[in-house]
Amino acid sequence: MRPPPSLPCPTHHPDAELLSRHAVGTLADGPALVVATHLDFCPICRQQVRAWEALGGALLNSQRPVALADDALERTLARLEGVHLDGKPLTTDVSAPALDPDPVLPPALRRQRLGPWRFVAPGIRGRAVRVNPAQGYKVMLFRVAAGMAIPMHGHRGQEYTCVVDGAFSDIFGRFGSGDMAAVDASVDHQPLASPDGDCLCLIAVRGRLRIHSLLGRLVQPLVGL
Ligand SMILES: [Zn+2]
Secondary structure (H helix, E strand, O other): OOOOOOOOOOOOOOOHHHHHHHHHOOOOHHHHHHHHHHHHHOHHHHHHHHHHHHHHHHHHHHOOOOOOOOOHHHHHHHHHOOOOOOOOOOOOOOOOOOOOOOOOOOHHHHOOOEOOOEEEEOOEEEEEEOOOHHHOEEEEEEEEOOOOEOOOEEEOOOEEEEEEEOOEEEOOEEEOOOOEEEEOOOOOEOOEEOOOOOEEEEEEEEOOEEEOOHHHHHHHHHHOO
16 A cells, blocks of 8 residues: 555655665664655655665676675575565564555555554553564554653663654654654653544664653553563
8 A cells, every 4th residue: 555646745754874774674674664664655765765775786786706605695585584675574474464454554564463452551552563573673553542642751772663644743843644753762752642633653662661650661561662
């Protein structure tokens, strides 16, 4: 599913480093899935990724032949499994069920293995997106009721977010469908879902969150973040 052309392009994009690392397949599954979800909404960044891929191909073609390690093909194929523009799943489990019945989900998410929706807190539900746990990222889809706030929190590592439906606001502005945010350990914020409707967002987090509210700390073990 591509959003219809009448939808505005996202206004918050991944930076050039994220896009280039996505193009060459060096991002961990969690942030790669968040970037892939953004790409489903964003023709501008899709074009940049294609340019990075073309540049990478040109560089490869310009290299002198060198002896390859014995496991070069195996390692390359393993890396390609993490690249999703060709339609392959991000997870290495190729037997994973592919489709989710939720029509709202963009293609990058419909190819993933999703856990069941679970209660997180009043007005907030979450479902796990199964990625390789060895890479240190937890990935969740959250549905936050209109006007609800996610507890104030900081981070011990990077947090990548892409809005799938609806919108939220925080200290960095308003994030609508397809908008992406990347924050590091220096940032404390409290995203607030738009009062106009539920906000569905995909979040990949490395390391546990530092949640400041009592309620947040109480539900943290339930969410696993
Ligand atoms: Zn973009």
